[in-house]
Amino acid sequence: MVRVSIVGASGYTGAELAGLIHKHPEFEIAGLYVSENSNDAYKAFSAIHGQFAYQIDRTLIPISEKQITKLVAECDAIFLCTPHEASVEMVRRIIEAGGVVFDLSGAYRLSDLSVINEYYGFSHKYPDLLNQAVYGLAEWNHADIRKSNLISVPGCYPTACLSALKPLQEAKLIDSNVLPIINATSGVTGAGRKAAISNSFCEVSLHPYGVLSHRHQPEINEHLGTPVIFTPHLGNFKRGILATTTLKLADGANAKQVNQVYKEAYEGHPLVRLRQAWPSIQAVERTPFVDIHWQFDEKTGYLIVISAIDNLLKGAAGQAMQCANLRFGFAADRGLVN
Numbered sequence: 001m002v003r004v005s006i007v008g009a010s011g012y013t014g015a016e017l018a019g020l021i022h023k024h025p026e027f028e029i030a031g032l033y034v035s036e037n038s039n040d041a042y043k044a045f046s047a048i049h050g051q052f053a054y055q056i057d058r059t060l061i062p063i064s065e066k067q068i069t070k071l072v073a074e075c076d077a078i079f080l081c082t083p084h085e086a087s088v089e090m091v092r093r094i095i096e097a098g099g100v101v102f103d104l105s106g107a108y109r110l111s112d113l114s115v116i117n118e119y120y121g122f123s124h125k126y127p128d129l130l131n132q133a134v135y136g137l138a139e140w141n142h143a144d145i146r147k148s149n150l151i152s153v154p155g156c157y158p159t160a161c162l163s164a165l166k167p168l169q170e171a172k173l174i175d176s177n178v179l180p181i182i183n184a185t186s187g188v189t190g191a192g193r194k195a196a197i198s199n200s201f202c203e204v205s206l207h208p209y210g211v212l213s214h215r216h217q218p219e220i221n222e223h224l225g226t227p228v229i230f231t232p233h234l235g236n237f238k239r240g241i242l243a244t245t246t247l248k249l250a251d252g253a254n255a256k257q258v259n260q261v262y263k264e265a266y267e268g269h270p271l272v273r274l275r276q277a278w279p280s281i282q283a284v285e286r287t288p289f290v291d292i293h294w295q296f297d298e299k300t301g302y303l304i305v306i307s308a309i310d311n312l313l314k315g316a317a318g319q320a321m322q323c324a325n326l327r328f329g330f331a332a333d334r335g336l337v338n
């Protein structure tokens, strides 16, 4: 069995991951951790996440950045389900101690230090590690994920958007003179478990945020290889993301070519479902899949692509599990689909 520890296990993505590992035939939980001064230190994991009562009988252990190194000797891999700033330092310590880390935060997803500073508001101290990090978009980077000790798991919106757009970009079917426009809506778990006025029950309706300034725009740009306009929205539901992209196809490109590139890109990748109907959040909620469907308008030359994921699964814990499967030599979907 592959023994793994989860830091940030009281949070939403950490809890999902604990659930996935608990039922995985090849992995087992070595330990569940929270921060040094956490209000949840020494509480039972299932006291916070009641769905795991009588299933995952574990205590949340507090851990400091400095103590993280000791985990490396006690398990085969560490998942960081922690805030970006906390991950920066913990990743460095794990890698220096010879460990394997799957970081769910945005700390190691971008390569340009000035872009990190602009969008995350801190200066990154470890440019060498940024170069070493493999971006864990599982269907696209599986060969590198298998060999890496530092896997940076993509953000939730980028997973939905890149899954929809990469087949077209790789096949050069997008008109490079017209930026793809992405409008995406997320459920409130996307913002994490910590209390905030903007995420409280009576404040959430359906509204845009981070317009022209969200950190996922440079993440999509970098890993797609072409700039986009990305506008996120918050919706009044718990989990899921639906992303609608409107883009102009390159001159001469047609519907048949589009169908073919999607088919070829995702042949043999069972967690991507090329649907014959428009995706919905209901169809992906609590599943590890990304659903994609598209339609070409011959009159205007524009293509509409819609993708949907569960932000906590394909957008976070599910994809982290896919990466861990690949890194430890299992099929990408092992333990994720029955």
Ligand SMILES: NC(=O)C1=CN([C@@H]2O[C@H](COP(=O)(O)OP(=O)(O)OC[C@H]3O[C@@H](n4cnc5c(N)ncnc54)[C@H](OP(=O)(O)O)[C@@H]3O)[C@@H](O)[C@H]2O)C=CC1
Residues within 6 Å of the ligand: 007, 008, 009, 010, 011, 012, 013, 014, 033, 034, 035, 036, 037, 038, 039, 040, 063, 080, 081, 082, 083, 084, 086, 104, 105, 106, 154, 155, 156, 189, 190, 191, 192, 193, 194, 311, 312, 315, 316
């Ligand atoms: N929610 C989502 O849909 C997605 C989230 N992500 C990213 O994944 C990470 C986790 O997100 P999410 O689960 O939503 O966040 P939550 O706020 O729900 O959970 C964060 C967890 O980290 C712990 N934590 C905070 N600071 C530290 C620290 N210094 N050391 C150790 N543990 C710490 C918290 O516990 P405590 O503070 O009590 O110690 C808690 O367990 C974030 O970086 C987020 O950006 C990525 C994709 C999707």
Ligand SMILES: CC(=O)N[C@@H](CCC(=O)OP(=O)(O)O)C(=O)O
Residues within 6 Å of the ligand: 104, 105, 106, 154, 155, 156, 157, 186, 187, 188, 189, 190, 191, 192, 232, 234, 315
């Ligand atoms: C609804 C909501 O607030 N969503 C989060 C995205 C969560 C996520 O995937 O992203 P990171 O790992 O990059 O934080 C946001 O917009 O900040």
